[in-house]
Amino acid sequence: MQPAVVNGPLAPAFDVWRGTLAGASASLVGIGLARFAYTPLLPAIVSAHWFPASTAAYLGAANLGGYLAGALAGGRLARRFDAAFVLRAMMLLASAAFVACAFPVSFLWFFVWRFTSGLSGGALMVLAAPTILAHVLPSRRGFASGAIFSGIGLGIAASGTIVPLLLRQGLTQTWLGLAAISVALTAVAWNGWPGRAGPAVQHAAHHAGHGRAYPAASMRALYAEYALNAAGLVPHMIFLVDFVARGLGKGLDAGAQYWVLFGLGAIAGPLLTGHLADRAGFGPALRVAYVLQIAAVALPALVPGPAALIVSSVVVGAFVPGIVPLVLGRVNELLTHHPAAQKGAWSAATTSFAVLQAVAAYGLSFLFAHDGGNYTSLFLIGASSLALALVVDLFTALRGAPKRQ
Incomplete structure (x- = not known):
């Protein structure tokens, strides 16, 4: 896969491999860890008397509600701000949510942060792959998108391997360990996002559909x-x-x-x-x-x-x-x-x-x-x-x- 260059006076060359790694890191943090790591943590949360079983189930639903909010808000955020800025902010927000969940201050505290982790995951799901794939040749988009979303599978696998190992150190240490992994992946992805396209690219995108019927x-x-x-x-x-x-x-x-x-x-x-x-x-x-x-x-x-x-x-x-x-x-x-x-x-x-x-x-x-x-x-x-x-x-x-x- 060759690096793609977006033409335009303000658009630098973009490393597709590095961008794909950034996208995979985003899906691993936002979906793989923020959603699937909670499943093996749920019994431990109940056993440690952080929350009763009935209450803990609502905390799982909070993540799904946040995911819906993030999916709806992601596009709006990207139109208002640079996509790279939003993606970095959402990965940092997911990392902060892991840290906050290490301290069961109250049900409302935990609910808000589980909702926040879902929101970041929904926004990352909506923005990460399209931002990268816009710079990938059509003939290679299948492989690139597959590599990006492999982060979800890695998260599912981690839910059955890394989380049980971390739980041996304690529940608080597990949340902090997930936060450390999330921060490390955020650092890996930080410079992998493409910059804002130049005026020539924006002009071409604006007029690309001229005369073509929208396939509603x-x-x-x-x-x-x-x-x-x-x-x-x-x-x-x-x-x-x-x-x-x-x-x-x-x-x-x-x-x-x-x-x-x-x-x-x-x-x-x-x-x-x-x-x-x-x-x-x-x-x-x-x-x-x-x-x-x-x-x-x-x-x-x-x-x-x-x-x-x-x-x-x-x-x-x-x-x-x-x-x-x-x-x-x-x-x-x-x-x-x-x-x-x-x-x-x-x-x-x-x-x-x-x-x-x-x-x-x-x-x-x-x-x-x-x-x-x-x-x-x-x-x-x-x-x-x-x-x-x-x-x-x-x-x-x-x-x-x-x-x-």
């Missing part, structure tokens, strides 16, 4: 697909360990082993899907992703045995972060002639994903509690949601195909 119907369909994909991932993200431990009667240790497989898939997922997109294009790659996810999510409900569960854990784990570069690439692909609209569209897609993921999490939890603990229905609902995403995509593609005369 295709964008609405993509938002719906991404949201449905989010719902389809929820059964594994919430119930996989519980399904193995209690549903199959194998115990927590076995459940943790499958979560490790889930995390290993998450590390490789964005790189593999990005490579596929570079080879086949983002549209076809997205359809392949839907088909693979449908099969993987349905496997635990349809095929008994450890082999099927291993495949399901790895494949679904790969697509938790792996679907992100595909959808981002598809957004940029559809809006090639409307570059000024790309960040706003990605913000809308991220928001739709977060909203339906939250709705599905609460909805499936309610169904599970009132359905006698039926895991099969959860996996089948998830697979059905992904199948509907595929139907929407195929229908949109057929509707937009040139008609024969």
